[in-house]
Amino acid sequence: MNMLGMFCIRACSGLVGCRTATRVRSLHSLPGITVAQIDEEVAKLLQLKAQLGGDDGKHQFVLKTAKGTRDYNPKQMAIREKVFNTIIGCFKRHGAETIDTPVFELKETLTGKYGEDSKLIYDLKDQGGELLSLRYDLTVPFARYLAMNKITNIKRYHIAKVYRRDNPAMTRGRYREFYQCDFDIAGQYDAMIPDAECLKIVHEILSELDLGDFRIKVNDRRILDGMFAVCGVPDDKFRTICSTVDKLDKLPWEEVKKEMVNEKGLSEEAADQIGEYVSMQGGMDLAERLLQDQKMSQSKQACAGLSDIKLLFSYLQLFQVTDKVVFDLSLARGLDYYTGIIYEAVLTQAGVAPVTTDAQNGAPSEESVSVGSVAGGGRYDGKCRVWASALASRGSSPSWSRKPRHIG
């Protein structure tokens, strides 16, 4: 029966005179086992578990919080209050309003939004009503809120806890209940002004929180995609090469190049060309240089991104924050999510032992966030397409600027 490629489950439960035998046909006779069939098997097993008395009828005084969650004692609350006051003060200084959403959403609201990470969503038990799930981030609720209320323009912050059933074996110190602190500007506006204000806000917050020196790295998805194109990366390898480039914050170039060539099948020539670009850092001057670059300038996409970077830096100069902002071509975070500018703030002083913040910075876990990262975000014009039917009457596709952030 146990042949390669074949899959079957047989579950029989015999308890208290009740016997049910279910057999699911093997893969090679059906297109494949369906989700519904898995649901059925799981339900039977869980019913059996409940009959056994849940947690084996234990009635001890188990004085603990759920795995991955913790209480905040008064000292921690005092610190938390200070941090929130600083951050909220900054948001308010920039004219943001705030909203709040319920801790759980209809399951269907969250379905299909998180890809592989969907398995990390906490579901509520089906108790005979609507199917519900705990919110996984604050962005999907935000999108729902905008669509429900037919809002096209808003500048809002939202600080609240979100829930992810992370596997604690993988990562030390990662909580399943944790705060997210999001700031987003939604609406159709002239290019780069709200984007620049987001960076001004990050700069203000990090300065006021007094965490030591920091840098805000900036890049643009169109520049990365354009760069890959002119370096000869095949279209279908953009994403995977991108996640390799993203490892540059943790690994040296030699290892990153090795992965590109040996594992991802890129030509050594293409890898070397990429290597030249991704080592570049600078300001407006770098953007200007690249616009003149013989190779890069062949990509219309890259040129659009570079022009926007130039414009961005002109605003950043007026905002007096260019001292900490770097245009860095190796920044490749969360590219699935973002459509334009991307940015990430890192603390430059090692100082405190960092808690891994992978995937707790508010975007799907494909993005890798370097150790020391305290904020990240970018422009994501496409997310709203999901709600297009509710917004179609407006005619324009709203564009967004965003700064998701983890507070730990």
Next chain:
Amino acid sequence: MFCIRACSGLVGCRTATRVRSLHSLPGITVAQIDEEVAKLLQLKAQLGGDDGKHQFVLKTAKGTRDYNPKQMAIREKVFNTIIGCFKRHGAETIDTPVFELKETLTGKYGEDSKLIYDLKDQGGELLSLRYDLTVPFARYLAMNKITNIKRYHIAKVYRRDNPAMTRGRYREFYQCDFDIAGQYDAMIPDAECLKIVHEILSELDLGDFRIKVNDRRILDGMFAVCGVPDDKFRTICSTVDKLDKLPWEEVKKEMVNEKGLSEEAADQIGEYVSMQGGMDLAERLLQDQKMSQSKQACAGLSDIKLLFSYLQLFQVTDKVVFDLSLARGLDYYTGIIYEAVLTQAGVAPVTTDAQNGAPSEESVSVGSVAGGGRYDGLVGMFDPKGRKVPCVGVSIGIERVFSIMEQKAEASAEKVRTTEVQVMVASAQKNLLEEKLKLITELWNAGIKAEVMYKKNPKLLSQLQHCEESGIPLVAILGEQELKDGVVKLRVVATREEVQLIHNTHTILDSCLT
């Protein structure tokens, strides 16, 4: 016979697990089931979850709602007032997770347990959303072996109320609890709780209010001396509790006809529960021939006397009434109980049964905005050694307060602002974005709350309109001529009066700040 055989074969990966049958092992364990379930769920995730259903149902879950910016602004004001009062009295705060282990909540809420939201068994611990803040508090104290603490906790709790029964009741709602835990001299912390309720309700400006006070021992003693059989105490008590909604005749009818009490006993109860007063009433009852027969009642009455002596020093006796008909939540409380009600009908009330922080056996009259009492036995339930930590506390009916404030705001001419922007930086002509951004940076760097439109060349009218919509009081207008002259026009949006200022940071800031 019981057996599970699960084999998974995908992408060349094969795992076969077999669990031996029940009659050869003591039995399949929960851990083994968890393992199988985890494998199946992983497989499901690989297959892509919910059969690819991709609907967009734009609604919140039943019984829950978003808070829009206006509601958040009102909410913030209310919290600031309440928290300010707690802090004035030296309280610290804690926070607990939104879900607890199911077993932590088991056996704590009686019949109401059916209203608890459980999380789906996804192969790990069984979890439930918190039903109130008191059980998590008791767990926190026991876990950390804390015997003394004065803490407030404002957070949302979750109850699967049946919406058919009650209109407007939310399933996710705020609770605002304040508790003093610890062994202390009698009635001092109890009196401080009442002082805090008095302060909060006065500052929130909800109109006139009364705080009714009673004591479980007095009620139990009263039933005893009136001839109520011991086993009927609780049920008679919930009938007495209906006096805030029903007239005495109906309450008496229920006692006699439904609960089987003698008419004589009912009449005796009727005499007592119509009594209201202050320290004087407590003194009178201590002399009362019948009542004084109950040691329990006397203990309660002495404490009421002591309480009122402290309340006099706290200057709050004007609003506090010793009321023998108050019978809220007796399962929970072991001594003093109290409830604050708004006396002005004014606003159409939302029923707040069971949303004031105690199990729903307590009935809370319409208009009730806070409730609490002394509950000495709860923490001991969590401690493995049964160590007692006496507690007294109050829960503010904050959703009720929100709803009253929202209605007040609606009725008032004044708009509720959703932002705190002080100055709009505007331009009268084109091509002035650079100058505006320079000016706003000076303002931000100096801590002034300011906004600018995200347009290179906005019309002055649109900018002014935005000020009016948002309630921004001042607008700094840049113009070509003014720039040449080195000045900025600062206009008061409401009156349109203008001041011409030298364009330097200090003069602008001074004007903005005054």
